[in-house]
Amino acid sequence: MxxxxxxxxxxxxxxxxxxxxxxxxxxxxxxxxxxxxxxxxxxxxxxxxxxxxxxxxxxxPKRNKQKPHKAYLYNKADMPGIKNELNRFSNEFCNKSHTISGNVSVEEMWSEFKSHLNTTMDKYIPSKIMSKQNKTPWISPTIKRMQRRKQRAYNKARKSGNSSDWDNFTSIRKDTHKVTKFSYRKYVRDVCLDSKKQFWSFIKNISKDSTGISALKDHGALVSDNKQKADILNNQFCSVFTQEDIHSTPNIAQNTTPPIENITIHTPGIEKLLKDLNQNKAAGVDGISPRILKEAAHELAPILSKIFQASLDTGELPLDWRNANISRFIKG
Structure with a gap:
């Protein structure tokens, strides 16, 4: 013990x-x-x-390698073209959903909206595949030239063996190190002052550790497999939920509270919520960026209001709305 x-x-x-x-x-x-x-x-x-x-x-320790992913270049996007396309689709979608809303499920409505939005983004927003992030953004072109000059001086000194060449190499190396150190400190200071997101992105990039969740015990056995650990935690979370006995429900007295009126989703309200989104936040499970939702709030609001209203009326939720990315936080 x-x-x-x-x-x-x-x-x-x-x-x-x-x-x-x-x-x-x-x-x-x-x-x-x-x-x-x-x-x-x-x-x-x-x-x-x-x-x-x-x-x-x-x-x-192993470095955290970023998987290749598609990144949209919003600064080069054709926003007028996007808005025109989404405005046309909005009119078509709302007229169709209004006439056959009883025969179209919420999942189908959401899938159609999501598919057309992704197609529009691919058409009007340039993109590129990001394979890795720049691990040394403080290394400027000037510093790279100094590093190449240092390497040439080293090769020359090693080949000749002259003390003057070695002194020249030592001097260039000292200057390169000084400029690099100053640039690094300036970058870290600017990152810390600009935004929390850039700061934590920087910390993540320089992190070499990938510990994740430590091994867990299940019925006395130590489990290290990621899927098995996820199942153990999921079972633990499920075990704390209250299990209601549906076979012996108590009698409920007559409710004197007036029933709530039907909830109506209004397009201006949805548009206001979309415009209040933080465009710097990451996309969720559905892969839709808050930036495109905010930029095209006026065109997307009628579509989303129809989908939200249909979801309330039918009690149905699309699959994307029922999924979530879960991250663990260490409590002190």
Whole structure:
């Protein structure tokens, strides 16, 4: 118990999961950073050991690699063309949904709106595939020229061996380091002052650790697989919900509160909400950027008001509205 308490106090995780002597684990390996351990295997042992634990350990944490994704260049977008196209589609959509609203589900209405909006964005907004972010944005073209000059001076000094060439290389290296250090500090200072989003983006880019959620125990077994950990947390969240007994509901007295009137969604209200969106926020599960919703609020408001009204009237929610991206936050 003292070893377990010690491991818990210092956030240590034991990485050897297979027995090394009969059904017991005698060889232990504790670490505070589980991402350093790539693999743990047991090889045939010697003497009274059935096996010896061998761990493959990375000498440095893995970098978080950004997956290639499509990025729209909104600064080069043809906004008049987008608004004209969406205005035409809005008139067509509202007239159609008004006449056959009883035969069209909310899911179909949302899918049609989403599909046409994505098609319009692809047509009028240039895009490019972002494979990775610039890890050193403080390195200016001037600094790059100084770095190339430093490399040429080093190659020359190494080839000639003259002390004067080495002195020249040392001087250029000192100047390059000084300018680079000043540029880095200026970039960090500007990022911290500009916005919280840029600051945390910078912190994420320089982060080398990808610990995620530590291993979890399920019925006494240590679970490290990401999907299994997600299932464990999901089951835990579900277990705290109240399970109502629907077979013995109490008798409810007559309700004297007047019933609520039918809720009507008005287009001006939806337009106002769209214009109040923060365009710097990321898109949700549906992939629709708040920027396009805000820029084309007047054209999109009639469409969305029809979809929202249909959702209220039928009690139906599109699949995108029932999904969410969930991130864990460490509570202090």
């Amino acid at each position: 003292q070893m377990i308490d010690l491991a818990n106090d210092f956030n240590l995780e034991q990485m050897v999961t297979e027995p090394t002597r009969k059904n017991n684990i005698l060889d232990l390996f504790f670490t505070t950073n589980a991402t350093l351990v790539e693999k743990s295997i047991v090889i045939p042992g010697m003497s009274d050991h059935d096996g010896i634990a061998m761990l493959i350990i990375n000498t440095s």
